[in-house]
Every structure is written in C-alpha cells, then in structure tokens.
Amino acid sequence: MKEKLYSSIFYTLNIRTFASFFEQIHSMITEFAKRFAITALIILGGVSFVVAQTEGHGEVDDHTHDAHGTHDAHSTHDAHDEGHNSLDDGEHGDFVAKDFIIPHIADANEIHFFGDHHNGFSLPLPMIFYVEGKGLDLFMSSEFHGSHATVTATGPNTGTVYIKHPDTGITSEGGESFYDISITKSVFGMMFIMTLLVIMLRSMARSYSKHPGKAPKGLTNVLEPLVLFVRNDIAVPIIGKHKAGKFLPFLLTTFFFIVASNLLGLIPFIGGFNITGTIGVTVVLAFAVFFISTVNGNKNYWGHLFWPPGVPNLVKLLVVPIEVFGMFLKPTVLMIRLTANMTAGHIIILSFVSLVFIFNQNYGEIAGYGMGVFSTLFMIFMYFLELLVAFLQAYVFTLLAAIYFADATQEAHH
C-alpha cells in the first residue's frame, strides 16, 4: 500500500516535472520560431545586398581543360568539376591550382553541378539589376552569351548591356552605374536553408503543443538536444538564468543558421556552397552581434569601457583607447574567424583535388593515379574534420556572441 502510494506520488511528480519541462521547451521554441523568420529575413536582406554588391561575379568556364588519365579520381571528388578557366591564353592545358580553387570558393551566379561550359550542367539563377532612372532588369544568368571569358547579356527592360568578366565582375557597356541585387549562389543557399529551418522548427514547435508531456519523436528528437545544448551549455551559464531568455532567440537562430550553412557546403555534387565562407554573410552576422551588445549595454558596461574603475588616471589614457578599439575588434574577429575557417576547409579539400592534376601533369600518369589514392584518403579525413569544424565554429560563434552579450549586461560586482 505504502509502496503503491509512493510510486503513484513519484509518478505524478515525474509527469509534472516532465510536463513543465516540455511546456518550457514548447514556449521557448515557439518564441524562437516566431522570431526566427524575422531575424532570418533581416539577415537575408542585408546579406543579399552586401554579397551582390561586393562579389556579384561568377565563374565563366571559357576553355575546357581536358584532364587526362585521372578519371578514377574524379568519381571520388566532391562537387567539383574537372573544368577550370585558363584565362591566360599562353597557358593552354596547364593546370593552375589558383584558377581551379578560387572560382569554387567564390560566389557565383549559377549553381554548378558538374562538367564544363559545353557539356556540363548548371542551374541558372535570376539576375536582378536596378539601373537608376531606367528601372529594373530581371533575367536568368543563362542569358549571358559569349565564346570567350567575357560574356554579355542585354537587360530586357532597360536595354542596358551587361558584361561579365571573371576579373572585373559585372559592368555595364556604357559605364553607367547600377545596383546588382541578383540572387547569387550563396543567397539561394541561404533562402533554401531558411525555408528548411523554418519548416523544421515550426513542425517541431507544433509537435510539442500537440503531444504535451510526451517524449519527442523523429526530427524533434534530433533538434531538441541542439536547442537544449545552446540553452543549457551556452546561454544560461554565460549570460545568467534571468537574462538568457532575451538573447536566446538570436543565439539559437545564429547557431542553427551557421550549422546548416556549414553542412550545406559539405554536401558533395550540389554546387559547393560556401555560404559562411562568404565575407558578406559573416559581416552581417557579426554586425548583428555588435548591434545587440551595443544596444543592450548597461551603465556598468559603458562605465568599464570609458572610465574603468580602479585604474590610475594616467593608465586610463592607455587603457580606454584599447578598450574602445577592442569593442570594434571583437565583432571583426568573429567575422574573420568564421569566414577563414570555412574557406580554409574548402581550400584544403580543393587543394587535394588539385594535387592529383599537378602530379599527373608534372610527374606522369602513374604519379597521378598514386596521388589520386592518397588524395582521396586525405579528403575523406578532411571531410570528417570539416564535419567537426562545422559544428565547432557554430558553437564558437554562438559562445562568443553570448560572452559579448553577457559583458554588455552584467551587473557591477565589486
């Protein structure tokens, strides 16, 4: 009898704990999902503008490079084709690693799947130009025609002739200025990720309200540990229990956005997205962190910045400029760390691909085959390392963002 009573009490207690736990998670995720769309839209808007402004030129495969003898290695490659643009006319057939690697990590106006210019397959993306006083031009990037490195297209609305060159980017024939707000590869990838995440997280939030108090199933099971990880291991211990809720939606958004974009870049054969390796994307992410920590900065934060307590007046002359400089340096480092890490991963994997061609060209076919085996093994290793880095960089970005928010909101304790 006693045992039964105990067990029933224990049971109800347990259910109650679980129910409150799930209620908590549910409200947290609903709030997150609500704000995610808004944050995502803001990031996307800023990013597409920056990206399109700065890096709106893509790869143009004008000459086909006939790779000889190493076709076995290709089947093990990732998304990257064997074609490359040898822009210097004197170097026909010579493999230049730089010309192979750079177009693959740069942003592009098309999603390149495989092959070269003539028999390859790539998905054209919309080009959007705004010419001041003339209007908006909208056409697909497959409109660009030309036999050499330079390709041209005529805007259907304004009649402006756009010239695309791998070195100079996109210019107009008459030299008139225009705004390039095209949907580039990175922008397309981000739109894809955001749609996917919004759908996934909405359905996750819905499943909590539909089955309150039940153990999660399926996709929710995968995402819940990540959400709880960001809350319990990043936000709450660093920012503090009471203030963490305010910053949690942003931290979760950045975490999931960075993880998803990093992982999208690692999927082979779908065009080699390098979203977080594009500087425009990380600029906006880092600016968001800077903006939030500056807006939320309390008296204590600004006090420590401009008038550090307990520091002799003469030393203040030295410390204050450094502190103010550091305020701007922090988001800059945040930005460069993410970009450089992701780009470096892509470059290393592509370098192993390039090694096959270099050995094949310089030391003969057998060396090429040997290098193919060696490269493949190292590439597999690098892929696993990059999987780790994809999560680690998202963790580091979120962790540092949380630390900056905590700095900005902490109370005086001495």
Place this chain on the structure above:
Amino acid sequence: MELMTILFEITTGHGLAALGAGVAAIGAGIGVGLIGKAALESMARQPESSDDLRANMILAAALVEGVALFGIIICLLVVLG
C-alpha cells in the same frame, strides 16, 4: 650559397606568403598545444570539472586560432592580390 639562392627565390616570388603561412601555423600550433596540455593536466587533476574546462579550452583555442587565421588571410591576400 644554395641557401642564399633559395632565400632569394622565396623573397622575389610569392614564396614569402607561403613562408608566412608556415610561421602562422607554428604560432597557432604552439598556442593550441599549450592550451591542450594545460586543459588535459587540469582534467586529470580534477575530473569533475572536465565539462567546464572543455568549454573554456575550446574558447581559448578558438581565440588563438583566430590570430593565426589573420596571418593566413594576409598570406592569401598577398598570393591572390
């Protein structure tokens, strides 16, 4: 004499950038190595604080790595620019 030739070749081309990448890697290697060493020692002494130490270890490693990546970025700019 041969060393001089090699050094001359390095300084005239973009080789100096490659050398810089190597130096940046040395710096990051020493830094991350020291962090790992200290973290492992602390974890061995106080296994109960492993979780806390691990987070801080990754944070410190990320900060060191950030500096190294500055060097790598500059090397990249030299080679590509």
